[in-house]
Amino acid sequence: MQPTFHDLTNSADLPSALFERTEADLSFFIEKVKPIIEAVRVEGDSALKRFARDFDRVEVEDMSILAQEEEYDDAFARLDPAVVESIRYAAENIRAFHEAQKPEDIWYKEIRPGVFVGDRYTPLDSIACYVPRGKGSFPSMLLMAAIPAVVAGVLRPIVITPPGPDGKVDDATLVAARLVGIKEVYKCGGAQGIAAVAYGTQTVPKCLKVVGPGSPWVVAAKRQLSDIIDPGTPAGPSETVIIADETISGELAALDLIIESEHGPDSSAYLVTNSRRVAEEAIAALPKLWANIDPKRVEFSQAVLCGKHGGIVLTKDFDTACEFVNRYAPEHLQILAEEPMAVVPKIRNASELLLGNYTPSTLGNFVLGPNAVLPTGGAAMTKGPLSVFDYMKQASIAYVTRDGYQEVADHAHRIALYEGFSGHAQAVSPIRHEILKKAKKS
Template sequence: MSAVSFHDLAKLDSDGRAALMRRSEADLSGFMEKAKPIVEAVRTEGDAALVRFGRDFDKANVEIGKLKVTEAEIDAAFGLVDKEVIAAIQFGIDNIRRFHEEQKPEAMWLKEIRPGAFAGDRFTPIRSVALYIPRGKGAFPSVTMMTAVPAVVAGVPELAILTPPAPDGSVDAATLVAARIAGVETIYKAGGAQAVAAAAYGTETVRPALKIVGPGSPWVVAAKRLLAGVIDPGLPAGPSEAIIFADDTVKGGLAALDLLIEAEHGPDSSAYLVTHSRRVSEEAIAALPEHWARMTEQRVTFSKAVLTGSYGGVVLTSSLEDSYRFVNDYAPEHLEILSTDPFAHLSHITEAAEILMGPHTPVSIANFGLGPNAVLPTSRWARTYGPLSVTDFVKRSSVGYVTASAYPAFAKHAHTLARYEGFSSHEHAVSDVRKAYL
């Protein structure tokens, strides 16, 4: 096999350092061109296009009239999933619900800005949201948990899941179990760019939504960008990425163990171990073959492609400060701080969507139900976006109320500024003209 990619940061020029910042989704131009006819076909042909693309892309036996999962299929799923898996889903959903209930904003607040004048915010659920659950490189009931729970907590009245069907036309049974436990019963058998288009335009079966959330392949990301004028594409969540930050207090084998977590998602993932300790870096590289020996062949193939390629490997820095700088420049989706004193490093890191502290908090625990949301911005969008949350499923309206006693002072200043800016109707609305009506 190829050697694990090793980067001595002190020896890289600016171009070499910039290359480490790139993700697989950086150039979506090819995907966007190919996604355009898919999107247009769904817009014009509806269900027929979903069936055709389901057969062509997912190799799935799907039929017109059977794109929506039936209640009986969801019932049957509970008999197909091991009780331990159902218990794990329930455990995760309980924690995720508790976290997001705490996160939920109060329905409305008003504050007296000046005597007799009040201003505040009111939060109401978005009317309809589509939840995209990927499947191409595995089954993800955990993504169902992470997207459905905050949407239900927010009170979205129309929720629907879109997920690619299996070759036999079925939907992953654990995904159906998670959907029902979370509180979502509307599930459609469609994936990829065609699912995003169906959510945007609607079809004979799929009801259109105002927003779509959930991670996906470059095809999904490309379709979201193409349709951003039709449907709110939500936070930018593409292929998985992680940085394992390690200081010199931990074993390199542990860092290697966690480095593989996100790397195994697929060859388009990104995963770096970042450390200033040469010992940790060398121990990590030495430990990888032992860890790979325990993994399935598919996941070994995926993670080796990442760690020996352009989007992963080991980054050796010259100091802790250089490690902090690299992490902040990279702005990862997932960040682990592996240290016996992780809080010593926390204040130095500001650009990461998820920060997991210490050797007992691997990404696995966060992905499957610690509570915080594991649908996170990728491709450096952590610099301006946060994790999926209850607030992604509500909209905020400003509320204002001025009493008769407070009106004169506000009217006076508004009248002055309206005249200065040259807006006559603004000016007249707070002038003696209004007084005559009041």
């Protein structure tokens, strides 16, 4: 199959079709998830078990929805120790990044004499981390979703994930959960899993918020339930843009373009370059690189790169390539350029910037530390990566001393009267001093 090639060197505008995502129209999924959500709301665990049988092809009569301690033990016993060590390595980096990111519990500063203002951060009471499984198993997503929750101090962080063909949670996911301190992993995914944490069931606790990427079914359920549970940052099918200047090897660009495209046929992946040589080298290299990877992943990658949501884009100049990035607002952006740091100021909209020849998405997805749960569907124009701030709430703090009071009171009194709030004005009038004098005498 030939990669899709968009030659825009003679085009005055960037075609709007290039900026469409597979998740753009969720109307089909919205209608389909409604009965699933209602069934979970009414039936609870019974619905979860039925949907596991119908959707996940798992016989569920004896299945415990909550993973048991012995399942964690068995997972450690079965998993290759080298894989355990790599999960531990990744967990250490991700934890270190998020601990550095965590704000002070409380801060304040004196902005005028006797006037102190600041913020206080406290963790959420409960959070559900969604770990997908439809096209594989993703312990890395558990690390990315759960570690910032633990670092933030969430009182009850849980994980929900679809059961595998054996009715169990993937071994590496259970290992990751134990390594980061998650004690509750529930075997429920898809729209039914989102409904379970939104309403609560006999087994699955109701949570305040759910985070993590998922299929269009998951995205649709989050939207449908957004007035019941905080759906977090939009995190749908994977998407990437690689921007390359004329100094880069097209074969290297092709090598990294495959990374996100192999997630699934609903992914999006573009190489955007102003160099015809880079574009042609990438197109020539892809078949050889596909020959080296798993046939199923080749199928996914080709569906993306040879379809209408991916491929090679040749622009008339590098500024137009940067314009493409800013309009697309990708989940992942890899900058392949002679001076990648010089390109950064040109980029306004991207959730993740991976700079240079030695920072492929593979590293960012698994082990570098910054969070790989990123907004998709263009949400990077207004939102950023999952962080400890997603698991905390902010409260403003203000404290005015007796000496600092009168100046701010006078200004507030004038504004209150101007806006017609006489009660506001009265509270900062001389009456306040009279009340305080009486209270002091008594």
